[in-house]
Amino acid sequence: MFDSLSDRLSQTFATLRGKGRLSDKDIEQTCTEIREALLEADVALSVVNGVVEKVRERSVGVQVTPGLNPSQQIITIIYEELVAVLGGAARRITLAKRPPTVIMLAGLQGAGKTTLAGKLAMWLKREGHTPLLVACDLQRPNAVEQLSQVAKQVGVPIFSPEPGNGVGDPIKVARDGVELARTKLHDVVIVDTAGRLGVDAELMNQASKIRDAISPDEILFVVDAMIGQDALTTAEAFRDGVGFTGVVLTKLDGDARGGAALSLSSVIGKPIMFASSGEKLSDFDLFYPERMAQRILGMGDVASLAEQAKRAIGGDEIEAMEAKFASGQDFTLTDFLKQMQGLKQMGSMSKILGMLPGAAAMKKQIADIDESEIVRVEAIIQSMTPLERENPKILNGSRRARIAQGSGRKVSEVNSLMERFTGAQKMMRQMAKGGMPQLPPGMKMPMGMGGAMGQGMGPGMGQGMGQGMGALGGGFGAGKQTPQKKKSKSGNPAKRALEEGR
Amino acid sequence: MFNGSGRLFRRREKLEPSQKFGRRLRAIFTSGKLDQAEWDELEATLLGADVGTNATRSILADMRERMSRKDEPVEALRATLLAALACEQSRDIELRKSADGTPRVMLIVGVNGAGKTTSVGKLAHLAVEEGAQVVIAAADTFRAAATEQVETWAKRAGAQLISGEPGGDPAAIAFDAVKSAKESGADLVLVDTAGRLHTKVDLMNELGKVRRVVEKGAAVDEILLVLDATTGQNGLTQAKVFGDAVALTGVILTKLDGSARGGIIIAIQQELGIPVKFVGLGEGIDDLAPFDAELFVEGILS
Ligand SMILES: Nc1nc2c(ncn2[C@@H]2O[C@H](COP(=O)(O)OP(=O)(O)OP(=O)(O)O)[C@@H](O)[C@H]2O)c(=O)[nH]1
Ligand SMILES: [Mg+2]
Numbered sequence: 182m183f184d185s186l187s188d189r190l191s192q193t194f195a196t197l198r199g200k201g202r203l204s205d206k207d208i209e210q211t212c213t214e215i216r217e218a219l220l221e222a223d224v225a226l227s228v229v230n231g232v233v234e235k236v237r238e239r240s241v242g243v244q245v246t247p248g249l250n251p252s253q254q255i256i257t258i259i260y261e262e263l264v265a266v267l268g269g270a271a272r273r274i275t276l277a278k279r280p281p282t283v284i285m286l287a288g289l290q291g292a293g294k295t296t297l298a299g300k301l302a303m304w305l306k307r308e309g310h311t312p313l314l315v316a317c318d319l320q321r322p323n324a325v326e327q328l329s330q331v332a333k334q335v336g337v338p339i340f341s342p343e344p345g346n347g348v349g350d351p352i353k354v355a356r357d358g359v360e361l362a363r364t365k366l367h368d369v370v371i372v373d374t375a376g377r378l379g380v381d382a383e384l385m386n387q388a389s390k391i392r393d394a395i396s397p398d399e400i401l402f403v404v405d406a407m408i409g410q411d412a413l414t415t416a417e418a419f420r421d422g423v424g425f426t427g428v429v430l431t432k433l434d435g436d437a438r439g440g441a442a443l444s445l446s447s448v449i450g451k452p453i454m455f456a457s458s459g460e461k462l463s464d465f466d467l468f469y470p471e472r473m474a475q476r477i478l479g480m481g482d483v484a485s486l487a488e489q490a491k492r493a494i495g496g497d498e499i500e501a502m503e504a505k506f507a508s509g510q511d512f513t514l515t516d517f518l519k520q521m522q523g524l525k526q527m528g529s530m531s532k533i534l535g536m537l538p539g540a541a542a543m544k545k546q547i548a549d550i551d552e553s554e555i556v557r558v559e560a561i562i563q564s565m566t567p568l569e570r571e572n573p574k575i576l577n578g579s580r581r582a583r584i585a586q587g588s589g590r591k592v593s594e595v596n597s598l599m600e601r602f603t604g605a606q607k608m609m610r611q612m613a614k615g616g617m618p619q620l621p622p623g624m625k626m627p628m629g630m631g632g633a634m635g636q637g638m639g640p641g642m643g644q645g646m647g648q649g650m651g652a653l654g655g656g657f658g659a660g661k662q663t664p665q666k667k668k669s670k671s672g673n674p675a676k677r678a679l680e681e682g683r
Numbered sequence: 684m685f686n687g688s689g690r691l692f693r694r695r696e697k698l699e700p701s702q703k704f705g706r707r708l709r710a711i712f713t714s715g716k717l718d719q720a721e722w723d724e725l726e727a728t729l730l731g732a733d734v735g736t737n738a739t740r741s742i743l744a745d746m747r748e749r750m751s752r753k754d755e756p757v758e759a760l761r762a763t764l765l766a767a768l769a770c771e772q773s774r775d776i777e778l779r780k781s782a783d784g785t786p787r788v789m790l791i792v793g794v795n796g797a798g799k800t801t802s803v804g805k806l807a808h809l810a811v812e813e814g815a816q817v818v819i820a821a822a823d824t825f826r827a828a829a830t831e832q833v834e835t836w837a838k839r840a841g842a843q844l845i846s847g848e849p850g851g852d853p854a855a856i857a858f859d860a861v862k863s864a865k866e867s868g869a870d871l872v873l874v875d876t877a878g879r880l881h882t883k884v885d886l887m888n889e890l891g892k893v894r895r896v897v898e899k900g901a902a903v904d905e906i907l908l909v910l911d912a913t914t915g916q917n918g919l920t921q922a923k924v925f926g927d928a929v930a931l932t933g934v935i936l937t938k939l940d941g942s943a944r945g946g947i948i949i950a951i952q953q954e955l956g957i958p959v960k961f962v963g964l965g966e967g968i969d970d971l972a973p974f975d976a977e978l979f980v981e982g983i984l985s
Contacts, residue, residue, distance in 0.1 A: 223915035291796025330827035409915020411943035437917035
């Protein structure tokens with residue numbers, strides 16, 4: 182994995198001391214780092230050069246002041262530039278004045294159109310619409326069958342008069358589909374089309390004929406977040422060949438930085454409207470420029486992490502925990518164990534920590550984290566009686582000895598677990614009182630980062646996230662890795678890393 | 684052993700009218716030395732082909748080095764790129780059963796939508812054309828209509844299909860396919876697995892399980908990562924993580940008929956030593972060709 186831009190810049194500025202403006206040499210080096218980082222994120226070369234120039238201009242004014250971290254200042258500048266480009270013209274689906282609203286999907290083969298058609302249908306259905314799916318991918322083997330199954334899962338009707346696999350006229354199907362929606366009073370029609378290459382003139386022409394037959398209100402260009410430098414060429418081919426009104430990014434549940442988003446926003450000038458992030462039909466959301474900017478910069482997608490945490494731990498469980506703390510009950514070992522198990526489900530620890538800002542700073546620790554640690558913790562807690570789990574205070578020496586024996590661990594391990602638990606409990610109490618621990622004043626956090634966290638986490642999410650991370654901070658601080666710094670400002674490693682200005 | 688000269692010929696036709704190697708560059712590089720603008724242009728070409736910053740840097744350094752030994756620029760570049768793609772392992776694959784009669788087994792893996800199922804269909808067709816008897820395991824039990832899709836390909840190619848229930852155990856289906864192939868004396872088993880992002884730990888573990896279970900029936904000869912040529916720098920991560928989960932023996936680079944160049948495979952070759960074995964050149968059953976480094980390099984620079 183590549184180091185994030187903030188890690189790169191921290192190194193660049195590590196030797197920087199004293200007062201005054203950044204020297205030309207500093208700025209040059211900074212620009213090189215930014216360029217590399219953006220290229221590694223798959224931002225198109227031409228777009229990279231533009232961003233670097235903007236940052237160069239603004240960096241000239243950056244003062245090197247003791248106490249203020251120049252790399253944070255530069256990152257804030259880049260971050261602002263990226264959000265400005267990405268967020269240019271965000272908007273929702275435009276509904277037709279006279280229904281049905283016609284939405285046509287277009288894109289390369291394998292971009293994820295058919296799955297997206299289902300997700301969009303589900304989304305619209307939840308918003309109270311009555312979508313109809315129209316199966317116009319008559320090319321790819323069994324694409325019609327796939328859309329039918331997706332339609333069934335979502336519980337929306339499908340118009341699929343042709344079997345596909347090379348049989349049938351997609352233009353006619355599209356036209357008839359929209360007509361059917363009109364007579365059956367569906368207020369939205371989603372037209373799935375075959376994947377096609379930008380260089381395939383014949384298929385591009387077919388797409389434009391479909392468009393002319395149904396006069397869509399929206400044409401969504403569906404693009405895989407893993408796409409590289411070809412994003413611009415292909416998007417331009419679709420823009421010129423069919424035209425599109427908005428972009429949907431798919432497969433954001435992977436770890437591609439998604440620099441294509443920046444290229445498309447900056448060159449094509451069409452808004453990115455939706456983000457698709459998983460194989461489940463509900464893995465679909467509006468596009469948030471702030472999250473994307475963080476992702477491209479490798480700052481760690483805190484909001485997505487929060488969502489993963491919520492999903493992994495299980496929404497119900499989080500709500501139950503929240504309700505419990507709200508009613509004034511204390512954080513117990515049972516809760517601690519639940520957190521641990523949730524984390525285990527979230528998959529590999531290093532992956533999770535890798536999503537956090539400043540992860541490079543913690544890389545050593547990440548490498549040292551041992552997932553079997555969770556298994557050990559589980560064993561210890563499971564060797565306690567329910568009474569002990571709910572009232573950890575009663576765990577005296579003899580009880581601890583019994584637990585150690587029962588779980589096959591040493592007493593010292595039980596003791597250290599209890600220390601960690603106490604730390605996590607303290608944090609949970611603090612949060613039960615006032616939500617997330619307040620960030621210390623003066624902490625430089627790029628604007629919008631807070632915004633994205635707010636957006637992504639909503640009122641309940643703050644706690645869900647805190648819980649998950651509480652276990653991490655408390656659970657692993659005194660593990661086998663290097664001892665945790667004594668006075669950590671926050672039990673939440675995400676925040677801690679930010680506080681430390683990495 | 685599969686010999687693809689006929690296919691290579693077709694591939695050359697497919698790649699027309701892309702220019703013959705170096706014609707464009709020869710026009711740019713007029714003297715034996717390059718000025719800064721020319722170096723920049725070359726760098727931009729490589730980066731624009733998704734070669735990535737690290738590989739681009741090392742390619743340019745290698746090229747300078749060759750030029751300092753008086754190589755002419757276009758020749759130096761050509762030699763550098765071919766050296767970057769050189770691999771010790773053979774790119775050949777076996778399509779006929781081994782001497783002791785056990786079938787060859789290939790697992791086809793990759794992220795969602797990369798072109799796995801299509802490649803399975805094309806490989807099956809190619810093997811049947813070569814006279815092999817082929818069994819396909821429909822081991823994508825997850826995606827809607829995945830079984831139907833691979834069934835269509837099996838019919839087109841003239842291969843036997845072994846499938847299971849939606850949501851069923853992919854490892855069991857793959858194992859059944861191997862068993863059936865052994866019983867019927869088939870030559871080749873192609874396992875079409877479900878698309879999975881390499882970040883999904885559970886799904887990567889599942890892949891490891893498919894492999895282990897299949898190995899109870901017969902040795903796995905090839906584990907091929909299907910990589911979409913449009914993939915950017917994430918392709919390297921994909922190859923790394925899939926490689927950790929199941930030792931990859933090669934890559935199938937698909938969708939090279941589009942405008943993308945697939946330069947990330949240079950980094951995959953250099954850093955991970957995983958060679959490209961096939962390229963996908965379209966949606967037709969015949970649109971698969973053995974990888975040819977010279978043609979590929981031509982594509983990157985055109
Ligand atoms: N132009 C072109 N299209 C291809 C090529 N290979 C596959 N495709 C198309 O890419 C799309 C996805 O191909 P699939 O074979 O279904 O991909 P997959 O990896 O099996 O997809 P999942 O099983 O859904 O993960 C289809 O529309 C294919 O026709 C290729 O070499 N060139
Ligand atoms: Mg498939």
